[in-house]
Amino acid sequence: MGINGKSYIVGIYEHPCRAALDKTLPQLHAEIAKGALADAGLSKDDVDAYFCAGDAPGLGPINMIEYMGLNNVRHMDSTETGGSSYIVHVNHAAQAIAAGHCNVALITLAGRPVADAKEGKPVRYYNQQAPDFPFEMPYGPNVTNMYAMCAMRHMYEYGTTSEQLAWIKVAASHHAQYNEHARLRDVVTVEDVVNSPMIADPLHRLDCCVITDGGGGIVMVSPEVAKSLKRTRVKVLGAGEAPKHLAAGQVDLTYSGARWSGPKAFAEAGVTTADIKYASIYDSFTITVLETLEDLGFCKKGEGGKFVSDGNLISGVGKLPFNTDGGGLCNNHPGNRGGMTKVLEAVRQVRGEAHPKVQVRNCDIALAHGTGGLLGSRMGSATVILGNEDA
């Protein structure tokens, strides 16, 4: 059973805070739920399905449903694929609604890494029982050097340059200047990026996303419920999800799981890359965007560097406006999980509610893509394609 046209996003909320010292993690989830339901014009008692990922404390949905008093839930999903989880949740909620398991699905993400660090709490502990742990942890992998090795190999195979990667950050910064909540609002140049301190060769500080607290939420409903609401509805046209990993030692760092999640989403939506007016692309690092754009088919493998250059991702300037909220590179990467905010800005674009300076004209079809885990080892990839009522 396909999902095309069988569910709608009717409510979204992005928490305005970027540091949450005065808020608990469950409190952030509840504030986000409240905001997303208010945006939809629904109440908590309308919610009959709840979705959350590994950022939710305790046993995830069980604890959060109790805390928020969601008394009518009959469908739950706590799929955890890192930062891409929330795009997987959109897919799963669409499937559950299409199958008749529920009518009003709530998805929430929240995190407070900034506050946790200030309070001296340990960073999220990677499970020692993960099978890869004994063989990888002794070598000092971290998020940046694991993405950096992808960039290094991509440069080696395709001649991609640091200047080309820098254009991705430049485009994000052009958009972030208009977002009053963005963590970083200064417009930067290619020179600024390549002259920023080297963190892990070849990635500079400005190739890396921000670290922020906060989160976001989504409310999805059946077509019948959507018609009863006043809110501009955004149709879910297609979605795909895929794992990608080290393949028992046949390592290839030049592509992501988008190679598989993308085609499934496009096929289900019945559209091609030429139909996409706006794209939210997961941007934990500049290289994440570059490989994903190639894998989704916006350009040929190896030509991502050329594609992103010269402002091609800047709204109103380039062919593919991306991350018009400023993305994870400048705006927000709550709880180190950027998938949620990718969906939120795609919804704003289809609604016509992005900032006027970055709103894409006639944005009838948009795409959001998430990457969870590590591009340099194992990841969960997820793609969703959204459209307006006529799409």
Add this chain to the structure above:
Amino acid sequence: MSTEQKNKINLVANSESKPYWEGAAKGQLLIRTCNACGKAHYYPRTICPHCFSEDTAFVEASGNGVIYSYSVTRQAKPPYVIAYVTLDEGVSMLTNIVDCEIDKISIGQKVKVKFNEAEDGYALPVFTSA
């Protein structure tokens, strides 16, 4: 406490990883191969990830390979080099490149295994210029 003792790394030794560390302590780089399908895999597992056979065993690799990709973690003191090395046997493994001039390391460079002493009498395979 001497610097050497303080820097010895603690490895996670379980029933799947312990023979690997013990081999390293004897100067052997072990990779797991499957007697059913004949293919090697990395990291080592009891059940073959290619064909799901339980007929797998450790065999000694040549210890030679080439750098598939690498990165220098500049903010660490001292900076260190993380890399994937593709072994002559065809599998790639995450590792460190050591005892090299950091700025002369390159993809495609030939490297050979060496072993860093770890806690509990184990050793950790790392690579250096061949």
